[in-house]
Amino acid sequence: MSARSTACCVTPLVVGVLALLGLFATVRFSGDLGKAWAITYTAQAPGSAPYEVTYQDTKGRYPWEDTGIRRHTDPGTTGDWRREVVMADGKKARVTVTPAKGAVATCTILLDAHKTLATATSPAPGRPAVCEAAVGP
Structure with a gap:
């Protein structure tokens, strides 16, 4: 096989491999893979009595990371919470x-600190306010 015929066959192979690598890099580093959202939780309960806030987040944002839900609790919260x-x-x-006995609480979930996804108020004094919203497009 001559050098010219070898170059003729190798060049399309090299171009194909480079195209596949470019496609992989585009998918791997694009914003569509591993989307995550900035969420802001807020809570309020009037008065000085402490209240409890339970919220959740995810540790990772990419499919190869741990994207399981994590739950957190802030007991003894007073004033506005964010x-x-x-x-x-x-x-x-x-x-x-969860407000103190006899108090009413409110909560809000914001997307990117601006768009309201959910808001709620305690259905009765001493009962929890629960906000929940699916995150995504």
Whole structure:
């Protein structure tokens, strides 16, 4: 086989491999793979009595990371409460605010600190306010 015929066969192979690598890099590093959302939870309960806030987030954002839901509790909260977290695409954002006996609580879930995804108020004094929303497009 001559050098010219070898170059003729190798060149399309090299071009094909480079095209596949470019396609892989585009998919691997594009924003469509591993979408995550900035979520802001807020909670309020009037008065000075402490209340409890339970909320969830995800540790990772990419499919090869742990994107399982993690739950957190802030007991003994007073005043206005706010937490910014990351949620992987397709998960549910959730916050529960349990007020003191006789008090009413409110909660809100915001997407990118601006768009309201959910808001709720305690159905009765002493009962929790629960906000929940699917995260994604």
